Amino acid sequence: DIQMTQSPSAMSASVGDRVTITCRASQDISNYLAWFQQKPGKVPKRLIYAASSLQSGVPSRFSGGGSGTEFTLTISSLQPEDFATYYCLQHNSYPFTFGPGTKVDIK
Amino acid sequence: EVQLVESGGGLVQPGGSLRLSCSASGFTFSSYAMHWVRQAPGKGLEYVSAIISNGGSTYYTDSVKGRFTISRDNSKNTLYLQMSSLRAEDTAVYYCVKSQRVSAFDIWGQGTMVTVSS
Numbered sequence: 196d197i198q199m200t201q202s203p204s205a206m207s208a209s210v211g212d213r214v215t216i217t218c219r220a221s222q223d224i225s226n227y228l229a230w231f232q233q234k235p236g237k238v239p240k241r242l243i244y245a246a247s248s249l250q251s252g253v254p255s256r257f258s259g260g261g262s263g264t265e266f267t268l269t270i271s272s273l274q275p276e277d278f279a280t281y282y283c284l285q286h287n288s289y290p291f292t293f294g295p296g297t298k299v300d301i302k
Numbered sequence: 303e304v305q306l307v308e309s310g311g312g313l314v315q316p317g318g319s320l321r322l323s324c325s326a327s328g329f330t331f332s333s334y335a336m337h338w339v340r341q342a343p344g345k346g347l348e349y350v351s352a353i354i355s356n357g358g359s360t361y362y363t364d365s366v367k368g369r370f371t372i373s374r375d376n377s378k379n380t381l382y383l384q385m386s387s388l389r390a391e392d393t394a395v396y397y398c399v400k401s402q403r404v405s406a407f408d409i410w411g412q413g414t415m416v417t418v419s420s
Binding site: 196227229231233238239241244245250280282284286289290291292293294295296 | 337339347351361362363364401406410412
């Protein structure tokens with residue numbers, strides 16, 4: 196099975212900060228990588244698919260990059276509503292696997 | 303409106319069984335792979351199982367192999383997860399999710415809670 200790691204596992208940031216989260220796969224997954232945002236008690240929300248395609252309706256301050264084994268999610272200017280936990284998901288081969296998550300909270 | 307609605311969760315004793323259902327609407331159910339994802343209280347997302355569009359292939363994460371069975375009825379637009387030999391560590395919110403090869407996991411249900419406890 197493909198293992199996914201994320202870094203950092205948690206971070207404190209301020210409104211307006213540029214934030215980058217990294218996701219690494221244990222083997223090449225091409226661009227079959229998605230990013231999700233989850234707030235407490237809520238259903239996960241897809242932000243990015245195919246590594247870099249922005250989900251319709253998601254603010255343009257979110258962007259995704261990478262291919263192969265290393266991927267990034269960048270928030271260009273953190274907003275109050277962005278404080279949440281972020282997960283990556285590889286869907287290149289079964290069983291699909293999620294990263295352990297990155298919690299972004301207020302500094 | 304594209305929608306997934308899970309049902310069937312509840313409290314079950316260790317070793318017991320439960321069947322979850324996920325009713326789909328607003329899209330051509332038979333054209334999409336479907337998945338189950340779970341989240342234990344206070345924990346991250348865990349991929350559980352998948353079934354391809356025609357039901358011909360199924361996949362499971364190691365921790366549920368031999369205990370859980372995924373199935374679908376395309377005539378009823380419904381996805382199922384039969385869970386047996388349940389353990390305390392299976393306690394979680396279970397989500398059904400729609401997917402396709404490139405645009406994965408775009409639609410999620412609201413989730414159904416499964417609690418395994420005596």
